[in-house]
Amino acid sequence: LPSDTLLAQRVDVVDPDAIHEARDSLRKAIGSALHGDLLAVYRAGSAPGDDLSPAAKGIRRLRAVALGFLAAADETQAAAMAKQQFDSADNMTDRQGALVTLASLDAPERAQAFDAFYQRFHDDPLVLDKWFALQASAQRPDTVDEVLRLAQHPDFTMSNPNRLRSLAGTFSGNHWAFHSADGRGYRFVAD
Numbered sequence: 001l002p003s004d005t006l007l008a009q010r011v012d013v014v015d016p017d018a019i020h021e022a023r024d025s026l027r028k029a030i031g032s033a034l035h036g037d038l039l040a041v042y043r044a045g046s047a048p049g050d051d052l053s054p055a056a057k058g059i060r061r062l063r064a065v066a067l068g069f070l071a072a073a074d075e076t077q078a079a080a081m082a083k084q085q086f087d088s089a090d091n092m093t094d095r096q097g098a099l100v101t102l103a104s105l106d107a108p109e110r111a112q113a114f115d116a117f118y119q120r121f122h123d124d125p126l127v128l129d130k131w132f133a134l135q136a137s138a139q140r141p142d143t144v145d146e147v148l149r150l151a152q153h154p155d156f157t158m159s160n161p162n163r164l165r166s167l168a169g170t171f172s173g174n175h176w177a178f179h180s181a182d183g184r185g186y187r188f189v190a191d
Helices: 004-009 016-033 035-043 054-073 075-088 092-103 108-121 125-136 143-150 161-172 184-190
Strands: none
Touching: 004 016, 016 035, 016 054, 035 054, 054 075, 054 092, 075 092, 075 108, 092 108, 092 125, 108 125, 125 143, 125 161, 143 161, 143 184
């Protein structure tokens, strides 16, 4: 589906909440209508992490997209599936695909996976940037609060351009959260 930002560029009057709600409703409708097919695609399995062929990359990407639509239709089922994928992943694509889905869910698996990811990769600056960015991209009502909390994290520094871009840059591209009705999203990036 087109992103919230792309949709906003195509309308005369931009209402971030309406765009988000319409896109979310469409994702739920697709996830529900195609649930069986999406589940079959997801369960068909991933390609081994050491297989870098275009076909293997496509399989991993298709599986991540299917998981996202499944999450829109049934968060509880998708959270369990994403956490299992995260735990068993032998490559960053599958691990990150699981986190992309979990980032926007309200499920205990979300915190468990992000904590495990941080513990495993906190000494790798580039991978830690992914940890910040994935949380800043979350489509959740509390994303502004999460970004403000992450800005106080001991591993966050504004003097590191990559780290700043991973949090503030990703968050500023999160159309719905950045344009939160209370204005806190914009104030975070402007300050």
